[in-house]
Amino acid sequence: MKKYVIFLLLSIQTLQSAVAQKISPDSVLAVMNKVAQWQLREWKEGGPRAHYYDWTMGACYSGYMGLAQVATYSTYLDDMKAIGEKLKWKTGPRHTMADDYCVAQMYDQIYLVYKQPVMIAQWKEQADSVITLPHTESLEWKDNIANREWAWCDALFMGPPAFAYLSTATNDTKYLAAACKLWWKTTDYLFDKDESLYYRDSRFFNQKEANGKKVFWSRGNGWVMGGLVRMLDNMPENYPDRKRFENLYKKMAAKIATLQNADGTWHAALLDPASYPVKETSGTGFYCFALAYGINHGLISYNKYWPVVAKAWSALTGCVQTDGKLGYVQQIGEKPEKVTADDTETYGVGAFLLAGSEVYKVLQKHK
Numbered sequence: 001m002k003k004y005v006i007f008l009l010l011s012i013q014t015l016q017s018a019v020a021q022k023i024s025p026d027s028v029l030a031v032m033n034k035v036a037q038w039q040l041r042e043w044k045e046g047g048p049r050a051h052y053y054d055w056t057m058g059a060c061y062s063g064y065m066g067l068a069q070v071a072t073y074s075t076y077l078d079d080m081k082a083i084g085e086k087l088k089w090k091t092g093p094r095h096t097m098a099d100d101y102c103v104a105q106m107y108d109q110i111y112l113v114y115k116q117p118v119m120i121a122q123w124k125e126q127a128d129s130v131i132t133l134p135h136t137e138s139l140e141w142k143d144n145i146a147n148r149e150w151a152w153c154d155a156l157f158m159g160p161p162a163f164a165y166l167s168t169a170t171n172d173t174k175y176l177a178a179a180c181k182l183w184w185k186t187t188d189y190l191f192d193k194d195e196s197l198y199y200r201d202s203r204f205f206n207q208k209e210a211n212g213k214k215v216f217w218s219r220g221n222g223w224v225m226g227g228l229v230r231m232l233d234n235m236p237e238n239y240p241d242r243k244r245f246e247n248l249y250k251k252m253a254a255k256i257a258t259l260q261n262a263d264g265t266w267h268a269a270l271l272d273p274a275s276y277p278v279k280e281t282s283g284t285g286f287y288c289f290a291l292a293y294g295i296n297h298g299l300i301s302y303n304k305y306w307p308v309v310a311k312a313w314s315a316l317t318g319c320v321q322t323d324g325k326l327g328y329v330q331q332i333g334e335k336p337e338k339v340t341a342d343d344t345e346t347y348g349v350g351a352f353l354l355a356g357s358e359v360y361k362v363l364q365k366h367k
Contacts, residue, residue: 061080070360
């Protein structure tokens with residue numbers, strides 16, 4: 001039995017190494033460009049499914065900004081700048097709703113490249129207004145609370161990084177401080193310390209999956225991990241809150257790694273994959289991104305987590321169709337639901353491109 005266990009472990013390590021060795025920086029860039037070009041064609045030929053300021057689009061833009069960082073030559077920055085100009089650098093109409101200012105993350109990042117004040121002027125004025133609000137309401141899911149507070153876990157990707165990148169763009173830590181304060185308000189309310197996972201919102205506190213486990217939505221927790229590393233990306237090493245964020249990240253990373261399915265993805269329901277047996281790429285993309293980021297920034301071990309990331313990236317690329325369309329993206333929702341090979345959405349593309357940008361950096365560092 002002991003020999004069998006050793007053989008099994010060695011076999012698993014060999015398979016993991018084989019998966020990792022198949023991934024090269026060039027192959028990562030090639031498939032990222034393929035997916036990115038497919039999405040741009042879709043917008044050009046048929047128009048986006050939502051308004052250009054929509055959160056689904058804002059999440060997608062974050063992926064293009066990640067790709068622009070690693071692409072040897074591209075027009076992706078120009079594409080994003082053109083969208084900002086099309087929107088006249090405005091966010092959505094609901095000025096205190098995180099979904100409607102997710103797009104500001106791209107504005108902040110574009111500003112850091114071009115340094116044109118018009119790119120963040122309106123968003124800065126809006127942010128100044130938002131951070132002066134009292135933010136003392138309960139986060140219970142009622143009375144349209146989402147219009148005023150970060151009362152659902154998805155908001156931790158939409159809202160906090162918009163403030164954090166603005167802090168970097170303006171060199172003013174008041175925006176980062178506000179984002180941290182509100183991040184922990186949401187975390188204190190929605191984070192399950194026993195499971196190291198976030199409930200989507202208060203409606204799910206007492207709900208159960210078919211197997212009796214708690215309901216933890218894959219993409220919902222993917223939103224959190226994606227937002228978490230984007231916060232860390234704008235947080236000075238000596239920032240007072242940084243250790244707390246790092247500890248949260250490490251807890252979630254350790255938990256998420258144990259929940260990866262044999263196919264390399266995370267299915268829609270984290271604790272009941274049997275009820276949702278089909279792979280899902282939006283949550284998987286955000287986990288792949290966040291774990292690869294952690295490796296690149298010394299938050300987690302390369303030896304322990306790279307096999308998880310490599311397996312996830314291989315699974316994600318296996319969901320890219322011949323024309324560049326990314327499939328298996330769960331549609332807009334708030335809980336685990338079924339998904340098909342033909343389902344796609346812009347936020348899935350954003351997660352894929354973010355993941356690829358960090359996977360590429362890991363490969364460059366660990367040749």
